[in-house]
Amino acid sequence: MSASSVIVLESVSKRYGSRAVVHELSFTVEKGEIVGFLGPNGAGKTTTMRMIAGFTAATSGRVMVAGRDMATENVDGARLIGYLPERPPLYDTLDVSAYLRFVAKVKGVRRAALPGEIERVATACRLEAVLRDEIFKLSKGYRQRLGLAQALLGSPEVLLLDEPTASLDPGQIQETREVIRAFGADHAVLLSTHILAEATLICGRVAIINHGRLLAIDSPAGLQRAMEQTNQVLLRVTAEPSALRAVLLSVEGVHAVNLRTDGADAGVWSVECQVEAREGVEAAIARAVAGRWDLHQLERRQPTLENIFLRYVQDLPERGAAA
Amino acid sequence: MSGTRAVFQKEIATYFRSPIAYYVVAVFLLGSGYFFLYNIFLGGETAMAGTFQNMGVLLLTLAPVISMRLMATEYSAGTAELLLTLPLTPWQIVLGKFLGAATILLLIIAGTLVDLIPLYFFGTPETTTILAGYLGFLLLGLACLAVGLLFSTVTHNQIVAALLTAAVLLGFWFVGHLQTFQTSAVVRGLVGYLSFSLHFTDFIQGLVRTEGVVFYVVVAAIALTLSAGYLQWRR
Numbered sequence: 323m324s325a326s327s328v329i330v331l332e333s334v335s336k337r338y339g340s341r342a343v344v345h346e347l348s349f350t351v352e353k354g355e356i357v358g359f360l361g362p363n364g365a366g367k368t369t370t371m372r373m374i375a376g377f378t379a380a381t382s383g384r385v386m387v388a389g390r391d392m393a394t395e396n397v398d399g400a401r402l403i404g405y406l407p408e409r410p411p412l413y414d415t416l417d418v419s420a421y422l423r424f425v426a427k428v429k430g431v432r433r434a435a436l437p438g439e440i441e442r443v444a445t446a447c448r449l450e451a452v453l454r455d456e457i458f459k460l461s462k463g464y465r466q467r468l469g470l471a472q473a474l475l476g477s478p479e480v481l482l483l484d485e486p487t488a489s490l491d492p493g494q495i496q497e498t499r500e501v502i503r504a505f506g507a508d509h510a511v512l513l514s515t516h517i518l519a520e521a522t523l524i525c526g527r528v529a530i531i532n533h534g535r536l537l538a539i540d541s542p543a544g545l546q547r548a549m550e551q552t553n554q555v556l557l558r559v560t561a562e563p564s565a566l567r568a569v570l571l572s573v574e575g576v577h578a579v580n581l582r583t584d585g586a587d588a589g590v591w592s593v594e595c596q597v598e599a600r601e602g603v604e605a606a607i608a609r610a611v612a613g614r615w616d617l618h619q620l621e622r623r624q625p626t627l628e629n630i631f632l633r634y635v636q637d638l639p640e641r642g643a644a645a
Numbered sequence: 646m647s648g649t650r651a652v653f654q655k656e657i658a659t660y661f662r663s664p665i666a667y668y669v670v671a672v673f674l675l676g677s678g679y680f681f682l683y684n685i686f687l688g689g690e691t692a693m694a695g696t697f698q699n700m701g702v703l704l705l706t707l708a709p710v711i712s713m714r715l716m717a718t719e720y721s722a723g724t725a726e727l728l729l730t731l732p733l734t735p736w737q738i739v740l741g742k743f744l745g746a747a748t749i750l751l752l753i754i755a756g757t758l759v760d761l762i763p764l765y766f767f768g769t770p771e772t773t774t775i776l777a778g779y780l781g782f783l784l785l786g787l788a789c790l791a792v793g794l795l796f797s798t799v800t801h802n803q804i805v806a807a808l809l810t811a812a813v814l815l816g817f818w819f820v821g822h823l824q825t826f827q828t829s830a831v832v833r834g835l836v837g838y839l840s841f842s843l844h845f846t847d848f849i850q851g852l853v854r855t856e857g858v859v860f861y862v863v864v865a866a867i868a869l870t871l872s873a874g875y876l877q878w879r880r
Contacts, residue, residue, distance in 0.1 A: 376729075376730050376880070377726055377730045377880070379880045397733065400730055405726075405727075407723065407727070409726075411722075411723050411724045411727030411728075412722075413655070413722070413724055414722070415659050415662040415663050416662065420658055424651055424654070424658075427650075428732060429731065429732060430732065
């Protein structure tokens with residue numbers, strides 16, 4: 323934890339009765355940082371967001387927002403937070419302008435500043451055309467953007483966004499990402515998403531969570547580097563399979579070999595080698611194979627964020643459920 | 646205070662952008678108007694006592710309709726997640742909502758003032774008795790709405806909230822009748838003290854007793870405190 327940590331979670335757990343939803347979660351979000359929160363459904367993302375927002379209290383551990391303990395100073399802390407829940411919290415009978423005015427007033431925006439503040443968030447979220455419309459008439463995309471607009475009111479220090487681009491069309495997704503990116507330049511943003519590309523595009527760091535446990539938190543590039551420790555080399559070779567396997571396994575740094583016949587060419591094998599993440603392993607494989615057989619193709623597979631995510635969430639399938 | 650005011654203003658806007666407020670006010674005024682005309686022209690009454698009594702029963706059935714949506718719809722619409730994560734204390738939320746519902750009650754009272762025109766035009770009613778009756782009606786209404794807010798706070802379903810509120814209010818209204826079956830003076834005193842109708846009867850007869858005022862205020866205060874406490878606890 324550093325002085326610029328705006329969101330701090332220290333060994334946070336949440337239980338509903340005997341069911342543990344979040345286990346000993348610890349991480350920080352710094353000012354000027356956008357952190358992506360990745361995890362499958364039921365991983366504990368929304369519960370964690372709710373604890374940070376002060377909607378529900380942690381069973382144990384501590385949630386701090388800009389120095390406020392959200393267990394005891396949640397009202398003070400709420401002044402510093404803009405929160406977009408998974409389902410945009412909208413009053414259908416109000417019009418867009420009345421809704422934004424209500425939220426702005428509660429957030430302490432002064433009466434004189436209200437019109438300017440509403441105009442600012444309406445412009446940022448492209449809501450100018452519907453300011454006078456009743457909320458129940460809005461499309462899903464507008465509802466989502468209105469939810470984001472209320473979170474931006476009052477320029478909070480912290481923005482918590484639960485699936486902020488859900489229900490948006492590609493153009494709107496792009497615009498929303500720009501809004502989040504601009505806001506994240508000098509604020510702390512934590513956003514949960516299922517869209518892995520979104521995390522890569524706009525997040526400085528990504529936290530992967532499953533069964534309520536934090537599995538990894540690092541920059542997308544850092545996660546890729548870490549995953550390369552067990553990455554793969556793929557090759558296509560014309561060879562005798564048992565000898566090929568023996569040769570490959572004798573190469574230093576190769577842990578496992580999986581051979582499949584290449585359906586297109588008889589005698590050609592597609593081989594997947596699990597290798598150590600160090601320089602030169604693929605070169606050693608090439609030397610060992612090329613002298614004996616015809617090597618048609620050799621590539622080192624770079625792990626995508628999607629592969630990394632799947633590896634993390636599949637590696638520990640039941641730890642959390644058993645707890 | 647600004648938080649309470651913002652919640653109150655939102656409540657008022659929400660009430661009047663949905664049919665509920667219009668429905669409740671219209672039904673109440675139609676009902677009380679009917680009873681007033683019946684009591685005056687068919688009953689030969691030249692006071693408001695009978696009408697107040699009917700207004701009290703009408704209020705018991707309509708207060709749950711006013712209060713049922715106060716918190717229950719916030720849960721079902723997902724807006725509780727906004728309300729409870731904005732910089733608002735549970736008391737600011739509860740008071741803002743209670744005052745919003747109380748405004749509907751005041752509108753109902755204002756609507757019934759029309760009844761006084763023919764009463765004063767054709768007769769000589771006792772003004773202090775009428776004022777006491779209105780005070781009793783206001784206090785009864787506030788207590789009913791506070792109880793309704795409590796049940797709306799502890800359930801996510803507004804129909805369930807309305808039914809629970811109606812059941813409890815009817816219980817409070819009729820509990821005084823148990824006096825007839827009690828031999829113990831203590832129990833008779835207790836059920837009499839808990840009776841919404843017996844205290845209300847005092848008011849409409851022109852008796853403004855501290856005991857009655859305190860009773861309704863305490864019922865409302867307990868219900869509001871439990872509502873605020875529940876919002877704090879559910880975190």
